[in-house]
Amino acid sequence: MPNLAVELNRLHLANPILVASGTFGYAREMAAFVPFSKLGGIVPKTITAEPRRGNPPPRTVETASGLLNSIGLDNDGLETFLAKHLEYLVGLGTKVIANIAGHDREEFLQMSGRLGGIEGLSGIELNISCPNVSGGVDFGVDPARTEAIVRGVREVCGLPIVAKLTPNVTDIVAIAQAAQSGGADAVTLTNTFQGMAIDWKHRKPILGNVIGGLSGPAIKPIVLRMVYQVARRVPGLPIIAVGGIGSLNDVMEFLVAGASAVQIGTANFYNPTLAGKLVDELDAALASEGLASVREIVGTLKTP
Ligand code: SIN
Numbered sequence: 663m664p665n666l667a668v669e670l671n672r673l674h675l676a677n678p679i680l681v682a683s684g685t686f687g688y689a690r691e692m693a694a695f696v697p698f699s700k701l702g703g704i705v706p707k708t709i710t711a712e713p714r715r716g717n718p719p720p721r722t723v724e725t726a727s728g729l730l731n732s733i734g735l736d737n738d739g740l741e742t743f744l745a746k747h748l749e750y751l752v753g754l755g756t757k758v759i760a761n762i763a764g765h766d767r768e769e770f771l772q773m774s775g776r777l778g779g780i781e782g783l784s785g786i787e788l789n790i791s792c793p794n795v796s797g798g799v800d801f802g803v804d805p806a807r808t809e810a811i812v813r814g815v816r817e818v819c820g821l822p823i824v825a826k827l828t829p830n831v832t833d834i835v836a837i838a839q840a841a842q843s844g845g846a847d848a849v850t851l852t853n854t855f856q857g858m859a860i861d862w863k864h865r866k867p868i869l870g871n872v873i874g875g876l877s878g879p880a881i882k883p884i885v886l887r888m889v890y891q892v893a894r895r896v897p898g899l900p901i902i903a904v905g906g907i908g909s910l911n912d913v914m915e916f917l918v919a920g921a922s923a924v925q926i927g928t929a930n931f932y933n934p935t936l937a938g939k940l941v942d943e944l945d946a947a948l949a950s951e952g953l954a955s956v957r958e959i960v961g962t963l964k965t966p
Contacts, residue, residue, distance in 0.1 A: 682927035699755030718870030728880035752782030778819030791828035791853035805840035812844025882906030893920020
């Protein structure tokens with residue numbers, strides 16, 4: 663049996679298959695579909711310090727090979743997360759990585775300080791990349807702000823830190839380097855791509871917030887390119903890839919490109935049993951390649 667365990671600096675996972683924030687609720691919703699303890703980890707919906715109502719509807723629209731969303735971080739806030747969801751999540755037999763978003767650096771630090779003292783959490787994913795709220799991507803498009811947030815969180819919180827980056831930048835390598843300099847254990851590549859959909863007959867945007875974030879198979883080749891670039895240019899910074907994964911072949915492509923782990927996102931909506939099945943399929947694929955561990959395939963791309 664190949665060894666599926668992966669180590670992303672201080673974040674250790676039993677296998678590299680996680681589920682992405684915003685596509686898995688707080689896990690209860692998915693109990694009928696996924697044997698949670700099989701997963702490498704769960705990243706629940708982004709939490710903010712205070713409850714947020716999110717953006718006006720419509721909030722989602724299907725596009726060719728993708729999904730546009732403008733949810734706007736609708737959530738009940740940190741205290742309700744701790745009171746209502748945490749105990750359930752940490753009892754599921756897999757790693758739970760809390761995803762948080764702050765209005766500013768101070769709020770990121772306050773939230774991480776509070777979460778750092780919580781028993782059972784395995785890490786924090788910093789959402790410095792939400793395209794659907796005012797200021798959401800501002801942190802993640804600026805290397806200095808990215809580094810400052812990660813560094814501050816590292817000072818106040820002992821949990822492993824994952825920075826979730828936005829693809830809406832010219833140079834993803836510069837942002838990944840900044841996250842590493844700040845002390846991130848890993849980066850998640852990537853959040854959604856800014857996009858829009860139009861109802862031309864009514865001359866109106868379809869999303870209530872006009873602009874949203876595109877995910878799903880349409881973005882996979884672009885995220886693959888970013889994973890490849892960061893893996894080559896930022897050694898020592900493990901990558902969790904997320905972007906249009908819908909099959910084992912997609913997982914293998916991301917691992918070969920240099921990702922140490924992956925998150926299943928949009929596919930949870932149309933194929934909710936996929937994440938659990940991928941763990942078995944990965945095991946079988948590595949065995950058929952004669953590999954003793956998943957680590958042996960990470961970053962093995964041969965380039966001219
Ligand atoms: C949202 O709630 O708008 C989606 C989350 C994100 O893109 O970070």
